[in-house]
Amino acid sequence: MNWNYVVRRVLMMIPVLIGVSILGFSMMQLAPGGFTALYTLNPNTSAEDIERIKRAWGLDRPMHVQYLTWARRMLTGDWGNSFRGGANVRDLIVERIPATVQLMGTALAIAIILGFVIGALGAYRQYSIFDYLATTGALIALSIPTFWFGLMVIYIFAERLGWIPSGGSESLRAGETGFLDRLHHLVAPALVLALVLTAQWSRYFRSAFLEVIHQDYIRTAHAKGLPSGLVLRRHALRNALLPLIALAGMQLPVLFGGALVTESVFGWAGMGRLFLDALTFRDFPVVMAMLMVTSFLVILGNLIADIALSIIDPRIRFN
Amino acid sequence: MAEVEARTNTLGRMIAPTEAYPGLMRQILRRFMRHRLAVAGAIIIIVQFLAAIFAPVLATHDPLQVNPIERFKPPLSEGHLLGTDELGRDVLSRLLYAGRVSLTVGFAAMFVTIVLGSLIGVVSAYYGGWVDTVLMRITDIFLSFPTIYLLLVLASFVRPSVISIMLIIGATAWMEVARIVRSQFLTLKTLDFVTAARALGASDGRIMLRELLPNGMAPIIVAATLNVATAILAESYISFLGAGIQPPNASWGGMLNNAQDFFSRAPWLAIIPGVAITLSVLSFNFVGDGLRDALDPRQRIR
Numbered sequence: 001m002n003w004n005y006v007v008r009r010v011l012m013m014i015p016v017l018i019g020v021s022i023l024g025f026s027m028m029q030l031a032p033g034g035f036t037a038l039y040t041l042n043p044n045t046s047a048e049d050i051e052r053i054k055r056a057w058g059l060d061r062p063m064h065v066q067y068l069t070w071a072r073r074m075l076t077g078d079w080g081n082s083f084r085g086g087a088n089v090r091d092l093i094v095e096r097i098p099a100t101v102q103l104m105g106t107a108l109a110i111a112i113i114l115g116f117v118i119g120a121l122g123a124y125r126q127y128s129i130f131d132y133l134a135t136t137g138a139l140i141a142l143s144i145p146t147f148w149f150g151l152m153v154i155y156i157f158a159e160r161l162g163w164i165p166s167g168g169s170e171s172l173r174a175g176e177t178g179f180l181d182r183l184h185h186l187v188a189p190a191l192v193l194a195l196v197l198t199a200q201w202s203r204y205f206r207s208a209f210l211e212v213i214h215q216d217y218i219r220t221a222h223a224k225g226l227p228s229g230l231v232l233r234r235h236a237l238r239n240a241l242l243p244l245i246a247l248a249g250m251q252l253p254v255l256f257g258g259a260l261v262t263e264s265v266f267g268w269a270g271m272g273r274l275f276l277d278a279l280t281f282r283d284f285p286v287v288m289a290m291l292m293v294t295s296f297l298v299i300l301g302n303l304i305a306d307i308a309l310s311i312i313d314p315r316i317r318f319n
Numbered sequence: 320m321a322e323v324e325a326r327t328n329t330l331g332r333m334i335a336p337t338e339a340y341p342g343l344m345r346q347i348l349r350r351f352m353r354h355r356l357a358v359a360g361a362i363i364i365i366v367q368f369l370a371a372i373f374a375p376v377l378a379t380h381d382p383l384q385v386n387p388i389e390r391f392k393p394p395l396s397e398g399h400l401l402g403t404d405e406l407g408r409d410v411l412s413r414l415l416y417a418g419r420v421s422l423t424v425g426f427a428a429m430f431v432t433i434v435l436g437s438l439i440g441v442v443s444a445y446y447g448g449w450v451d452t453v454l455m456r457i458t459d460i461f462l463s464f465p466t467i468y469l470l471l472v473l474a475s476f477v478r479p480s481v482i483s484i485m486l487i488i489g490a491t492a493w494m495e496v497a498r499i500v501r502s503q504f505l506t507l508k509t510l511d512f513v514t515a516a517r518a519l520g521a522s523d524g525r526i527m528l529r530e531l532l533p534n535g536m537a538p539i540i541v542a543a544t545l546n547v548a549t550a551i552l553a554e555s556y557i558s559f560l561g562a563g564i565q566p567p568n569a570s571w572g573g574m575l576n577n578a579q580d581f582f583s584r585a586p587w588l589a590i591i592p593g594v595a596i597t598l599s600v601l602s603f604n605f606v607g608d609g610l611r612d613a614l615d616p617r618q619r620i621r
Contacts, residue, residue, distance in 0.1 A: 147555075
């Protein structure tokens with residue numbers, strides 16, 4: 001591994017992170033009525049009260065001072081309290097992480113496995129009917145709005161067939177909860193979220209395999225009489241692992257976006273739902289923190305992807 | 320035949336397609352027509368556009384006319400080809416008018432995306448140095464947010480209208496175009512005809528607009544087509560989540576906004592607008608794919 005590259009790549013994160021925080025902070029200033037909208041729109045709050053609140057929160061100070069104070073607090077882990085109920089914002093977010101990770105992880109696993117099978121079959125039988133259907137199917141999958149696909153799945157499998165619950169992450173009645181119950185609730189949203197991802201992974205695996213099977217070292221392996229399965233495992237797959245990590249890292253924005261929509265349709269109590277509710281109720285500390293957390297994770301994902309790619313291909317250098 | 324192909328292969332990059340070879344347009348069209356799904360997509364897009372333009376003529380009812388007696392009429396019932404919704408409004412008429420919103424936003428947002436992305440890409444590639452560094456870091460910053468988060472924050476902070484939604488989608492989608500244009504132009508600007516233009520005393524602006532842009536058009540056209548698809552999808556997401564065009568007006572996504580509540584009574588309310596969105600997005604994706612093959616002769620055609 002080229003440590004020089006890694007260090008420089010990590011340092012490059014810093015200006016981007018600062019930019020992200022400035023952009024996020026500025027967007028919050030766009031909010032109608034500003035941060036105190038909750039109070040200014042309430043007829044029972046007097047002008048003096050609002051002045052007092054603004055002073056208490058430091059909203060009367062110049063913008064750059066406000067930004068720096070806010071940024072320092074974010075960095076020290078003090079993310080403020082929710083406008084709704086006053087709960088600690090960090091606790092609120094941390095509480096939602098497992099549900100979202102569960103959903104995204106399951107969907108990603110399904111997508112990688114399905115995408116691998118579809119992509120590999122498509123590549124080995126290039127231009128066959130299967131390949132044609134798979135590539136066209138991938139494009140169709142990318143064109144279906146995730147929320148609508150979710151609605152259709154709920155309609156067919158919950159409403160009509162009654163195979164799955166129509167929403168939520170576990171049963172409310174005692175005695176029905178447990179691992180199997182959670183799994184039962186997880187199947188549909190995970191499959192819905194996996195649709196778009198599967199399309200992307202099958203495209204990736206198809207082109208990756210097409211590239212690999214025409215390489216000299218694969219032909220050599222075949223020529224020296226190794227069985228096809230062994231060639232696939234030893235030679236082709238080994239070289240596909242790092243790009244897999246890279247692609248998963250780069251897929252984070254899509255994954256977060258898809259998870260938000262899926263959580264909304266299936267009533268899955270994850271981070272996406274938290275963000276949507278916070279937006280509806282103008283709960284700015286939560287909105288702000290969520291923006292920072294997700295973009296930080298996206299940046300981290302890109303970093304991991306780039307490092308993985310630089311290990312695969314040492315020709316990649318900082319420029 | 321082979322000779323013609325060879326000429327465009329070597330020279331296609333160096334001469335603005337439309338001026339240079341009158342036959343090139345025909346070739347592009349022929350290659351495009353070979354892509355059957357792309358042709359089907361183009362036909363669907365044309366039909367959807369005609370339907371949107373002639374919505375006032377085609378609509379059998381006023382799309383906003385509430386009619387409590389006619390609520391939840393299933394499709395194919397008398398007078399309502401696609402049925403009615405929870406307020407007794409005619410679904411077909413609403414679909415036609417909603418198509419106007421969705422397609423307008425899709426196209427307008429694509430336009431914003433392309434102009435913004437091309438501008439940043441061209442300037443970045445042409446000047447290089449710190450200009451390039453700053454612009455590319457800004458691109459990175461915008462790419463660091465999951466798009467839907469950015470879209471929702473912006474959409475819920477400004478008063479939603481066709482113009483504001485189109486600007487918001489454009490403002491969150493230009494990054495990929497900027498990167499495509501930049502890398503395309505980095506290659507182009509080293510070619511001889513640019514040096515020749517500079518030697519003839521052409522200004523920076525002229526080189527960028529008259530020399531680089533026409534020659535780098537192909538990937539921009541493809542990106543633009545695929546972008547309409549993304550923009551229509553993006554609009555449907557924000558409208559579905561309630562931050563888009565406000566009722567009683569609706570886009571296709573907006574029509575799905577509360578469809579989930581009426582699943583058992585009126586599943587068609589959830590099905591029909593989704594089909595319209597999917598068809599439209601899929602068509603633009605197919606056409607984009609077809610254009611990519613048609614405009615770049617070096618790529619193998621299936």
